[in-house]
Amino acid sequence: MKRTTGQDRSITRHWRPATQAVRGGTWRSEQGETSEAIFVTSGYCYDDAETVAARFRGEDPGMYYSRTQNPSVQMLEERIALMEGAEACRAQASGMAAMTAALLSQLSQGDHIVAARAAFGSCRWLVDSLFPRFGITSTTIDARDNAAWEAAIQPNTKVFFFETPANPTLDLVDMEFVCGLARSRGITTVVDNAFCTSALQRPLDFGADVVAYSATKLMDGQGRVLAGAVCGSEAFIKDKLLPFQRNTGPTLAPFNAWVVMKGLETLDLRARHQAATALDLGRFMQDRVPIILHPSLPSHPQHDLAQRQMPGGVTIFSFVLDGGAAQAHAVLDSLELIDISNNVGDSRSLMAHPASTTHYAIGADVRAEMGVSDGMLRLSVGLEDVQDLIEDLDQALQKAGL
Numbered sequence: 001m002k003r004t005t006g007q008d009r010s011i012t013r014h015w016r017p018a019t020q021a022v023r024g025g026t027w028r029s030e031q032g033e034t035s036e037a038i039f040v041t042s043g044y045c046y047d048d049a050e051t052v053a054a055r056f057r058g059e060d061p062g063m064y065y066s067r068t069q070n071p072s073v074q075m076l077e078e079r080i081a082l083m084e085g086a087e088a089c090r091a092q093a094s095g096m097a098a099m100t101a102a103l104l105s106q107l108s109q110g111d112h113i114v115a116a117r118a119a120f121g122s123c124r125w126l127v128d129s130l131f132p133r134f135g136i137t138s139t140t141i142d143a144r145d146n147a148a149w150e151a152a153i154q155p156n157t158k159v160f161f162f163e164t165p166a167n168p169t170l171d172l173v174d175m176e177f178v179c180g181l182a183r184s185r186g187i188t189t190v191v192d193n194a195f196c197t198s199a200l201q202r203p204l205d206f207g208a209d210v211v212a213y214s215a216t217k218l219m220d221g222q223g224r225v226l227a228g229a230v231c232g233s234e235a236f237i238k239d240k241l242l243p244f245q246r247n248t249g250p251t252l253a254p255f256n257a258w259v260v261m262k263g264l265e266t267l268d269l270r271a272r273h274q275a276a277t278a279l280d281l282g283r284f285m286q287d288r289v290p291i292i293l294h295p296s297l298p299s300h301p302q303h304d305l306a307q308r309q310m311p312g313g314v315t316i317f318s319f320v321l322d323g324g325a326a327q328a329h330a331v332l333d334s335l336e337l338i339d340i341s342n343n344v345g346d347s348r349s350l351m352a353h354p355a356s357t358t359h360y361a362i363g364a365d366v367r368a369e370m371g372v373s374d375g376m377l378r379l380s381v382g383l384e385d386v387q388d389l390i391e392d393l394d395q396a397l398q399k400a401g402l
């Protein structure tokens with residue numbers, strides 16, 4: 001195995017993200033295959049005993065067990081790191097494996113975390129339910145409010161954790177301010193960038209320390225596999241994340257890594273196209289629904305920030321109906337093209353009712369605190385013709401009395 005012809009690191013590092021998404025981190029075997037090989041192996045064999053001993057000592061870079069090293073997975077990791085502008089990346093078995101590893105690998109008993117209150121349900125569960133069992137305390141805040149971040153800092157605060165945009169409220173965090181504040185206080189920022197990916201927003205450019213992903217979403221982009229990734233400095237990945245991953249085992253399967261790599265080849269095209277369609281749909285929807293949560297629309301209170309952080313837009317938006325869960329379900333049940341699905345980032349447009357699905361388990365009180373109302377619907381925009389999507393939304397809204 002070798003890196004592809006001409007892939008001198010001093011040249012490839014300068015390629016732009018869309019080029020990295022197709023070319024970055026490619027290795028080829030002596031067969032010279034164009035598409036990356038899938039290495040379905042759990043272990044490796046060695047010419048002699050000293051070779052493997054040196055690998056375990058960290059003196060030989062070769063692989064010794066697929067829980068921590070696999071060529072297909074490593075290609076994906078290099079590619080994501082290059083796209084993200086990160087020194088290093090480790091792939092994970094799912095997005096939640098990535099969030100858990102990114103946080104627990106650096107938090108200990110007695111530490112404190114400040115987290116955005118609006119977040120994916122399982123991310124809130126980590127903060128509210130899992131961490132307290134290990135003596136890690138938290139403060140959850142309105143992450144749109146810069147002053148709230150500063151006010152929540154305690155002497156033992158180790159991490160700021162947030163999604164931007166958040167699922168499903170589409171709240172944004174001012175990364176330049178919040179990451180700068182964290183850095184000045186010796187706090188690490190962990191940003192969940194699942195809704196954008198590096199195609200639409202690169203948190204490290206705004207001062208973030210760690211970027212964590214559900215690669216299940218836009219990176220795969222076709223609803224096939226669960227996958228995750230954590231990007232950061234060489235030191236963070238080597239000293240914090242890797243020991244956690246090696247010993248707890250949230251490893252990505254080689255086949256799933258390969259599927260995500262194939263997805264990345266079209267990520268830039270898909271993300272930009274889906275975001276453009278999402279903007280057209282937002283313009284159509286804003287006159288039909290009482291509240292639309294779409295940062296790319298000028299009516300959104302954080303529109304200026306959206307333009308600075310993610311000028312390419314976003315492929316997902318939410319809206320709120322006055323008729324509560326009954327009216328939201330009526331819209332879902334009237335859809336003819338868009339699927340009812342709680343996944344996002346697929347090439348198919350998908351609509352979900354967060355209060356009864358992704359955010360059901362966190363309970364009504366936390367939903368109310370984060371602004372997830374019973375009348376909220378979230379639309380993940382796919383690759384269908386925009387006119388067909390508008391016609392489907394139009395007829396579904398009409399049937400639901402809108």
Ligand SMILES: Cc1ncc(COP(=O)(O)O)c(C=O)c1O
Nearest residue numbers: 094095096120167194214216227
């Ligand atoms: C913002 C966000 N983070 C994390 C996750 C978890 O990802 P996964 O389903 O790949 O574990 C999701 C899933 O919907 C998500 O939307």
